[in-house]
Amino acid sequence: MNKLVCLILIPFSHYFVGIGEDNLIYHYGLTIREGRELLGLTQAQLAEKWPQSGGGTGVSLNYVSDVERGIKNITDLKTLRLLCKILEIPLWKVGLSDFNPFNPYSISPFEVNQYGIIKLTDCAIDRISDYKNCLLDAKGDCFISGTSMIHLSEDSSEILKDKLLYGKVHLLILNPDWIKYHYILLSFIENEEDKKIFHYEIRNSIRKIIQFRKSLPIELRERLHLKTYHTVFPYIITGFENDTDGKIVFEITDYIPEKNRPRFTVQKTSDNNAIYAQVKRKFFSLWHNKSVTEELNA
Incomplete structure (x- = not known):
C-alpha cells in the first residue's frame, strides 16, 4: 500500500430525492432545492453563498433558479462538493462518493487495517483481476453493481454460474x-463519443446477462436477481458475504476527471461502521429503493 488514507465515513440514507413515477426527471437541482428549503434559505440567500470554482462566493439569482429547474448543470466537482457542504446534502445524493482516500493523514498501517482494508490503489492495470479474484473467492451471496464483471471479463458467465451454486447473486x-x-x-463521461460507447456497453451487458440467465437450470435461475437503476450512484461494487466471511472490491467513479480512481479491496469485520458494512448498505439501499430501480425480467 503506497498511500495512507483518512477515510470520511458518512451514514447512508435509505431514500432518493427527486424521483417520482417518471424515473427520467432526476437532476441535481431537485436535491439542491430540497437542501435549500430544509435550511430555510431563499434562492437569493443561496446565490450569495454559492461557491465559485476559482474561489470566492456569489452567483446570480437566475443561475440558482436555472440549476434548481435543471436548465443548467454544475460540471465542476469541487463546486458541487462545496455546495453540498453548505446545504448539508449527503454527497451520494448528487453522485459523489463520501470517501476521500487521497486526503493525506499520518496514521499507522495497523490503524488503517481496523477499517478492513486489504488493498488500496489508483492503478488501472489490475482492475479486472481485482474484481475477478473477489468473485473467485466468493462463497456465499454475491452483490455486483456497475456491471464490473459482466462486460469486462470474457469468462464472467462461467464464474457467475459457479457462484450460483453457493448462493444468490444480486446484480445492478x-x-x-x-x-x-x-x-x-455521470462524471466519467466527458464527451458525446464516450456516451455512445458507454451506452452500447451497457445495452450489450444487459443482452448478455439475459441470455445467460435463460441458459441456466431453473434452480440456479431463481438465485440470479437482476435490476436496473436510474439515478447517480458513484460506486462500482463486487462483493460477497457468508456467515463468517466477506469481501468487497469497489471503485469511486467521481474521481475519474482527476484520473485517480481509488479502488478498495476490503474485508468483512465485526464493526458495523467499517468500510465493508457501509458499502454493502449503500448497495442494498439502492437495491431496495423501488423508485429508482426496476426488475429486469425480459
Whole structure:
C-alpha cells in the first residue's frame, strides 16, 4: 500500500430525492432545492453563498433558479462538493462518493487495517483481476453493481454460474435509457463519443446477462436477481458475504476527471461502521429503493 488514507465515513440514507413515477426527471437541482428549503434559505440567500470554482462566493439569482429547474448543470466537482457542504446534502445524493482516500493523514498501517482494508490503489492495470479474484473467492451471496464483471471479463458467465451454486447473486445494471437523457450527470463521461460507447456497453451487458440467465437450470435461475437503476450512484461494487466471511472490491467513479480512481479491496469485520458494512448498505439501499430501480425480467 503506497498511500495512507483518512477515510470520511458518512451514514447512508435509505431514500432518493427527486424521483417520482417518471424515473427520467432526476437532476441535481431537485436535491439542491430540497437542501435549500430544509435550511430555510431563499434562492437569493443561496446565490450569495454559492461557491465559485476559482474561489470566492456569489452567483446570480437566475443561475440558482436555472440549476434548481435543471436548465443548467454544475460540471465542476469541487463546486458541487462545496455546495453540498453548505446545504448539508449527503454527497451520494448528487453522485459523489463520501470517501476521500487521497486526503493525506499520518496514521499507522495497523490503524488503517481496523477499517478492513486489504488493498488500496489508483492503478488501472489490475482492475479486472481485482474484481475477478473477489468473485473467485466468493462463497456465499454475491452483490455486483456497475456491471464490473459482466462486460469486462470474457469468462464472467462461467464464474457467475459457479457462484450460483453457493448462493444468490444480486446484480445492478445502470438503465441505458436513463443514460440517454442524463449522461451529463455521470462524471466519467466527458464527451458525446464516450456516451455512445458507454451506452452500447451497457445495452450489450444487459443482452448478455439475459441470455445467460435463460441458459441456466431453473434452480440456479431463481438465485440470479437482476435490476436496473436510474439515478447517480458513484460506486462500482463486487462483493460477497457468508456467515463468517466477506469481501468487497469497489471503485469511486467521481474521481475519474482527476484520473485517480481509488479502488478498495476490503474485508468483512465485526464493526458495523467499517468500510465493508457501509458499502454493502449503500448497495442494498439502492437495491431496495423501488423508485429508482426496476426488475429486469425480459
